[in-house]
Amino acid sequence: xxxxxxxxxxxxxxxxxxxxxxxxxxxxxxxxxxxxxxxxxxxxxxxxxxxxxxxxxxxxxxxxxxxxxxxxxxxxxxxxxxxxxxxxxxxxxxxxxxxxxxxxxxxxxxxxxxxxxxxxxxxxxxxxxxxxxxxxxxxxxxxxxxxxxxxxxxxxxxxxxxxxxxxxxxxxxxxxxxxxxxxxxxxxxxxxxxxxxxxxxxxxxxxxxxxxxxxxxxxxxxxxxxxxxxxxxxxxxx
Amino acid sequence: xxxxxxxxxxxxxxxxxxxxxxxxxxxxxxxxxxxxxxxxxxxxxxxxxxxxxxxxxxxxxxxxxxxxxxxxxxxxxxxxxxxxxxxxxxxxxxxxxxxxxxxxxxxxxxxxxxxxxxxxxxxxxxxxxxxxxxxxxxxx
Numbered sequence: 589x590x591x592x593x594x595x596x597x598x599x600x601x602x603x604x605x606x607x608x609x610x611x612x613x614x615x616x617x618x619x620x621x622x623x624x625x626x627x628x629x630x631x632x633x634x635x636x637x638x639x640x641x642x643x644x645x646x647x648x649x650x651x652x653x654x655x656x657x658x659x660x661x662x663x664x665x666x667x668x669x670x671x672x673x674x675x676x677x678x679x680x681x682x683x684x685x686x687x688x689x690x691x692x693x694x695x696x697x698x699x700x701x702x703x704x705x706x707x708x709x710x711x712x713x714x715x716x717x718x719x720x721x722x723x724x725x726x727x728x729x730x731x732x733x734x735x736x737x738x739x740x741x742x743x744x745x746x747x748x749x750x751x752x753x754x755x756x757x758x759x760x761x762x763x764x765x766x767x768x769x770x771x772x773x774x775x776x777x778x779x780x781x782x783x784x785x786x787x788x789x790x791x792x793x794x795x796x797x798x799x800x801x802x803x804x805x806x807x808x809x810x811x812x813x814x815x816x817x818x819x820x821x822x823x824x825x826x
Numbered sequence: 827x828x829x830x831x832x833x834x835x836x837x838x839x840x841x842x843x844x845x846x847x848x849x850x851x852x853x854x855x856x857x858x859x860x861x862x863x864x865x866x867x868x869x870x871x872x873x874x875x876x877x878x879x880x881x882x883x884x885x886x887x888x889x890x891x892x893x894x895x896x897x898x899x900x901x902x903x904x905x906x907x908x909x910x911x912x913x914x915x916x917x918x919x920x921x922x923x924x925x926x927x928x929x930x931x932x933x934x935x936x937x938x939x940x941x942x943x944x945x946x947x948x949x950x951x952x953x954x955x956x957x958x959x960x961x962x963x964x965x966x
Contacts, residue, residue, distance in 0.1 A: 662917065667849065672903075674899065674903035677890065689957040693951070725942070748920065748927075779946075779954065808883065
């Protein structure tokens with residue numbers, strides 16, 4: 589037994605173990621998703637997250653120790669976001685004719701994302717810091733944390749709500765759009781990008797390349813617009 | 827049946843140096859984006875904009891002006907986007923840190939997230955299609 593615990597102590601001080609676990613859990617989640625025929629319910633972020641959380645709880649490992657390894661994967665979010673310019677560039681000829689629909693959908697969607705979330709938690713009598721933390725939930729995590737902080741919210745809670753929003757949108761977008769018989773992949777992708785930022789965008793790329801490109805544009809534009817709307821809101825009400 | 831069409835783009839084999847070059851382009855534009863955001867904060871302290879998104883917009887402007895995309899940037903970008911879901915896993919696991927808040931306010935927060943996301947999807951797609959119809963510019 590002492591041999592095993594020696595190995596465990598060694599592994600727990602090295603970032604290698606949890607880096608490997610992160611990738612292995614994702615591959616397992618991806619495999620499950622494939623087995624289920626690419627079902628949106630088998631969201632790989634959700635499944636991989638659940639597997640790793642279970643492992644952390646069972647082994648009594650704190651999140652900080654986990655993140656020592658996982659940070660290498662997390663870091664790639666930056667260059668991956670920059671990389672979204674590539675499909676956007678390839679689809680520019682599809683973007684130009686729908687600039688007006690995009691502008692209108694962005695404004696309506698962004699206001700709905702902020703307003704409906706704030707209205708619902710406010711109706712439950714949530715305190716101001718909870719309301720401030722959910723307001724930017726449809727933007728990507730770094731921007732939402734920044735906005736929550738400037739509004740007097742809790743940045744880490746904002747990050748959690750961002751992830752939950754992303755997973756929710758990624759899970760419901762395909763069944764919802766199919767149910768409504770919407771076949772316009774530009775509109776579908778744009779909607780999931782506004783509602784569910786990068787996780788929605790990752791889902792859109794799984795379904796259709798055009799949807800993915802439009803989701804990427806929507807995510808970037810919504811990040812910018814939400815910052816602007818919240819800036820105005822804080823100037824008017826603060 | 828979900829419209830699952832895996833887009834398999836044929837990629838020519840790249841040398842390790844070409845992959846490194848593609849990665850350097852993405853990191854370079856991210857760095858430029860971060861510098862742009864930090865510099866803007868000197869004038870506008872409340873400016874909240876993620877550096878990588880600024881970097882994406884800068885790369886888009888660069889590609890549009892140059893009107894071409896080199897194969898190494900294309901390959902590395904496609905590779906990263908192909909595993910985009912993986913990159914959110916560490917943040918998703920971070921949920922375990924906030925058990926307390928989620929227990930106290932879990933119900934209303936979860937309800938707000940689900941209903942608001944559903945409403946946002948419907949309003950966004952509806953507005954998009956409505957204006958496209960009004961302007962007579964339905965995308966194919």
